Amino acid sequence: MIRSIDGEPHAITVHLDRLLEARGMTLTELADRVGITIANLSILKNGRAKAIRFSTLTKLCEVLACQPADLLTFDPH
Amino acid sequence: MRSKPRNPLEPMATVVSALLGLTGAGIAVTVLAAVVGSGGIMGLGQSFVYVDVPGIVGGSDLQSGQWNLHDGVLANTTGYRFFTTHPDVRQRVWYTLTLLPSSVLFIGALLLVFRLVRGAERDGIYTAATARRLRTLGWFLLIGAVVKMVVEMAAANRLLATMVTNHVEWIGPIFWETPWAVLLTAAGLLTFARIMRIGVEMRDDLQGTV
Secondary structure, X not given: OEEOOOOOXXXXXXXXXXXXXXXXXXXXXXXXXXXXXXXXXXXXXXXOOOEOOHHHHHHHHHHHOOOHHHHEEEOOO | OOOOOOXXXXXXXXXXXXXXXXXXXXXXXXXXXXXXXXOOEOOEXXXXXXXXXXXXXXXXXXXXXXXXXXXXXXXXXXXXXEEEOOOOHHHHHHHHHHHHHHHHHHHHHHHHHHHHHHHXXXXXXXXXXXXXXXXXXXXXXXXXXXXXXXXXXXXXXXXXXXXXXXXXXXXXXXXXXXXXXXXXXXXXXXXXXXXHHHHHHHHHXXXXXX
């Protein structure tokens, strides 16, 4: 089970690594283009975020040319 | 251009620091005066004690101004101040208790506000610790105001009883004075402490939001 920044468990997997690799993009570049800090993007990438704003999700989908479902999946096990 | 944000802890931080300094200096001077014999503090080192009785209400002989004084007790008939220049130990204790609770409440509240401000400067304003310190201050004022009222009233009644031959109740209506302002302030602080605690939880939620 993954745990968010405050230790609360959740079952959402973030596939930023996979998408970055597929697009040939670095975390720093993505952070620049989305307009959030690398620290926050790392928190999201490692599944430690407590929540994601629709505005952040929109920018991520725009920059990575993907759907929210490509970025996030629910994995109960 | 954005103006520099003002410190939200001001003017409280400056006022509390100044008041603490003045109070400390005042206590030091008064204690020194009591020690060298030219003054007194809370009835200690003082050659006389007195009790002020509020205006006549009417009704019982206590409230109608028909005072029967003990030997050695004088009364200022215009102001209803009863005083004796040769107080015994019991009278000194009661006199001290008519003054001490107010000072303890004031100094205690001042120290708690100081702790609140310093803690907020150190740990941050929107923290659980600051909300807890605010709640402690609220309870201290609420309980302290009630205790102060009862103790000072009972002490004033007892001191008066040592000065007059009239029957004086332990807790009577003569000195009853409810500190509404302090009680309302305390209730307000307790409410703000609750609001702050909820705000801290909301802020914690936002901290993990990307």
